[in-house]
Amino acid sequence: MITVIKPGATEPQIQNLITWFEARGLKTNISEGEEQTIIGLIGDVTKVDIDLVEGLEIVDSVKRISDPYKRANRKFHPNDTVVDIGGHKIGGGEFQIIAGPCSVESSEQILSVAESVQKSGAALLRGGAFKPRTSPYDFQGMKADGIELLLEAKAKTGMPIVTEIMNGLHLPMFEHVDVIQVGARNMQNFELLKELGKVRGKAILLKRGLANTLQELLMSAEYIMSEGNENVILCERGIRTFETATRNTLDLSAVSVLKELSHLPVVVDPSHATGKRNLVEPMAMAAAACGADGLMIEVHNNPAEALCDGAQSLTPEQFDRLTKKVAKIRKAII
Amino acid sequence: MITVIKPGATEPQIQNLITWFEARGLKTNISEGEEQTIIGLIGDVTKVDIDLVEGLEIVDSVKRISDPYKRANRKFHPNDTVVDIGGHKIGGGEFQIIAGPCSVESSEQILSVAESVQKSGAALLRGGAFKPRTSPYDFQGMKADGIELLLEAKAKTGMPIVTEIMNGLHLPMFEHVDVIQVGARNMQNFELLKELGKVRGKAILLKRGLANTLQELLMSAEYIMSEGNENVILCERGIRTFETATRNTLDLSAVSVLKELSHLPVVVDPSHATGKRNLVEPMAMAAAACGADGLMIEVHNNPAEALCDGAQSLTPEQFDRLTKKVAKIRKAII
């Protein structure tokens, strides 16, 4: 950590600050420039509150040099984490596709989608039971009943299931859920993250927030991991920018950056990122090409009732085509 | 609501969609252009799922013309809402300053700050007991003890108190809190919003999320109001942009836009928005000048222990100067 001192600071003030740093077990290195004095801090600076130091009268700015996360950090854990979900592995070269409808709507719907995506090669089944919606007047999901229907589909197909949680109080309903998803809007719901950190034997799929940096995503993973649950899967799902041609801007560089900074697996959700059906296939292929460990794709199986088809859901036929193309890309990059 | 049909759609497909809209109680108006057909929808469209319609094969795009919020909407409630907090009114021309430290640290600290900010003219006392922090290793607040200390200060000064909630389970601890704050990171924690909507006799101070539009802020207010608690105070606290000179970019146009769209009071938090002490006073003055109903200012009272001073906290002297300048602005605009 580097502390830049303001031009007018007096010697006793600087000495006072150095003493304070040293009392916290840090070694200091002073560099006196013509315009500015800089104090370098050596030792464990993760516990120094950067805002607090920056607020001091004599301090111009503070720059952290090392990363504020430890458990999610590849520096301290060089090998890829491989998350095993009912025998399906994600990470460390293992690639999986998670597919299913945005919302669970009925027993027929979820089972029909499950069977068709499984046939096309999806390993995990996703489906929303609790739905975060911007408007209180929009459909909020089937809730407990939705989870029951997912478990039914799991029983019939053997596919592990992935579904979103919005409230720690609902955890008992997630007993037989394999992967608990944290949605983008809850990425910094730290109370929820801490509760999920106490869960054992389940993976957490943590989606990047709409306006969160990759470092913040890793800090949120750290919240879960610091409570003991290290089975975290990161998910890039688009960020909010000025561009309106797509719902969000899919940030594929995030895949490479996250895999460099962290050992955790990274999956990509091109459906929510783009919000447009015809962009899902090309973005899925791009994600596979740049090294993502998996994909999360919205599929809806309803040829008869065309009106229940979300803007970004693929039909089973479109999904089948996507899986074949992604498989070719996977083969090309190995 | 306007539905733009794709060029190739057939007459029966369009007729089918019209029938579907009419089954939902909506009247339709068809406009056939050379390139495109447009279906206008008349009636209560708040319950039409825009994503669902946009996902139809024959639909090019959907544009909402009327607002998706009702209770927060000035159109249906033309008069300003005035929120009364222990006799201190906010909204409808009434202006209040909320001041206090970022975190409650000790009995002496909170009482000393309370007394000094009250002397300078602050009506409400703020202080964080539960602190949302990006890192799990940073100080997370004094929690229940912090609320106790706030209540002590309230007892001694008579100032109503404002403090942040992060988990619905903590509500019992907030029994004697006057204003419950929802932080920026929880603006779309819909489960928490619904619980706060059930609270009676307390105002909710709802902060805008880092990357949330003003319409989304109003939809979050609608979540609270639709459960019956209409005492909502909106708070602009800066948004995330590419600019790094300030922590966030304070969006003061939000004050005017929100007051045009909604009847709810709007306060501004220049401390968190800028993250820099020397910007707090000018931004507070600007907020008062453009018609904000109140300000929320971080003040820390610690002349002896200079190290506990956050980057954006004012000293009591700086705060006193700010209140005098703001009072002059308030006088100039009436």
Add this chain to the structure above:
Amino acid sequence: MITVIKPGATEPQIQNLITWFEARGLKTNISEGEEQTIIGLIGDVTKVDIDLVEGLEIVDSVKRISDPYKRANRKFHPNDTVVDIGGHKIGGGEFQIIAGPCSVESSEQILSVAESVQKSGAALLRGGAFKPRTSPYDFQGMKADGIELLLEAKAKTGMPIVTEIMNGLHLPMFEHVDVIQVGARNMQNFELLKELGKVRGKAILLKRGLANTLQELLMSAEYIMSEGNENVILCERGIRTFETATRNTLDLSAVSVLKELSHLPVVVDPSHATGKRNLVEPMAMAAAACGADGLMIEVHNNPAEALCDGAQSLTPEQFDRLTKKVAKIRKAII
């Protein structure tokens, strides 16, 4: 185009507006809702000034339904444009790699890079002669001498050359340049675009601005095309967002969106987009996988003097590996 009328507008005011629209050769369609009246406009609305209509007292908002660009629009030109640069085709299934150093530095440097990238499969040579730099004190390029060195390298290798223009007055120096590049900062330098539109027999590589939408990019292409030069190649090179882990955020969805809206070829520049050498290869692979028509890659050939190596430049060896991987991806997607 849709014009939404404000609730209080009188019948004569609305009639007055309709008459005005009709005087401009537009047919109108009136839809009277409970809350709002909407006027649909049918006919050629490209010449209606949307800002002007939006400014009328009785108008609430105006929404354009059809696209404001014609020559760049796929609707009016369904087949892919294929740009031929000295026999190397870009677009319509033809893929090319443009490679070379950020700046031309010396005869040896540019020739050495040209020969090595040609050997690895690059068809076009890039190199900066005029360099746009944020600071007036940074190196501004070799200017005319730089172009001379590029032409020398072209003469020796036969590779067509691509280089950036910053001022229309410099056009005579670009006489033998094959592709003139417009940098991100000049994407809306409309005076320059119009001059380039008058150029014949040269392609224009138009880079997306840091904060420009895809529609604005197409409008800038339209500036060039409306003056008669239809050989425009679009280039996605990252946009400015809140994320700081990469220099810009590469928006790969842009490739698919642009190819859907327009018939023009689209190339991707992963070097400038990410600003980091180790992200260039994965992003190049992703771009190829999602259907880009070409890549633009920074390569620097200087094993001896390591200090002249930009943060994102590849060595010839790294570039060679990239071309092999991209070739595999190209094969997988055909």
Add this chain to the structure above:
Amino acid sequence: MITVIKPGATEPQIQNLITWFEARGLKTNISEGEEQTIIGLIGDVTKVDIDLVEGLEIVDSVKRISDPYKRANRKFHPNDTVVDIGGHKIGGGEFQIIAGPCSVESSEQILSVAESVQKSGAALLRGGAFKPRTSPYDFQGMKADGIELLLEAKAKTGMPIVTEIMNGLHLPMFEHVDVIQVGARNMQNFELLKELGKVRGKAILLKRGLANTLQELLMSAEYIMSEGNENVILCERGIRTFETATRNTLDLSAVSVLKELSHLPVVVDPSHATGKRNLVEPMAMAAAACGADGLMIEVHNNPAEALCDGAQSLTPEQFDRLTKKVAKIRKAII
């Protein structure tokens, strides 16, 4: 400047880099931490190319501590610059309002607007002759004729005039123009900036680009100043963000930040920033309250032909009301 070395770097590699720095006249200070070695650089680092150093294999990151601009920097020029435009001073406590129509349309129009805004207290007259428009099919301004009409209005009213330049070749037409405006889209048109730097006896009003940081704005001012023209007025006019309720997001913190970093005057353009007539007055008041040195306001004088009224233009009556309110704010802050 701080250079952070990667963990694996060898002693000879580090020594090699130090030698290279010292050859450039810089003193170095080495700080060896447990995880990282940091090299501090002391001396004139403005000429060190940060990208070049960051690209070195052994370098992890580079952080600039001091500012890369000199002439625009308050550190080297502590007193406010006061720009005198025909006897009207801007900066150093002097405040001026610049007003007029978006585009010059006719002799009657510009003269009528000039007379009315002058009566209300505007000191300078603005009007667009060359108009940057996103679409090549939109009205591009009256060009040379527009400047003639502005000069006519100047002759009759005595008001100095402000108008935008888009091409250095047009400079001869600007001979009698008092303030040359550089629009947001040309803020990084460095060729134009350099030409304006050679102009003598005229002020340059430099608008912030849509997605440019305040540091980049100061670097663009530096381009002009480094060529000898130090009469630069900075203008905040809104930045591009995700929010769509306003055309841009007005960043009023920019006023305080710019005045702290630089001695140049700062004016605010609330008309273009918000794009909405009813937001112009409150944002003008806020700008005055936080210390702006001036305002730039769009006014259109056309009671008969309501259709020529841009979305954000004020009527002369609205402008008159604004000037009275701004005067009250100015009085309150002195």
